[in-house]
Amino acid sequence: MCLKYFICILLCLCTVFGVHVSNLSGACLRCLCYVAGCDMSHGCSGGYCGPFYISKLYWIDAGKPTLPNDDPERDEAFEDCARDYFCSIRVVENYMAKFGKDCNNDGVTNCFDFMMINYHGGRACSDPLFLTDHGRRWLAKFQECRF
């Protein structure tokens, strides 16, 4: 009974505050948003939703977080979460908890790696970003972030 209660409270807290990922600070989350576009009024375009331009596959890999009391299997659950700033932050946190790693092999897992993961996806994130125009735009925006 006691343990059941404790686990429930823990689960509730995790749903509200999200998982903790080392070096995924508030400043880093704001930077990841900035680099992706961070247009708060962006709905969905080309399969990418919300300020972080999250794809459905990314959301599924992140464990399908939803708005409070929503059902992840509901048709618009993905869109509604990704369009919401706080829900989309939970998507990014969950995704990094699962895929976060040292993509550029510099010995630390930091915001730069999380940015590479958002660019490439979590499974193969090590290609340098300067190889493409799109990647160079992301690099330039990342340089403007203050941590």
Ligand SMILES: *[C@@H]1O[C@H](CO)[C@@H](O)[C@H](O)[C@H]1NC(C)=O
């Ligand atoms: C987080 O960043 C700090 C400073 O760059 C670094 O020392 C630390 O190893 C990083 N954490 C991980 C898990 O890589």
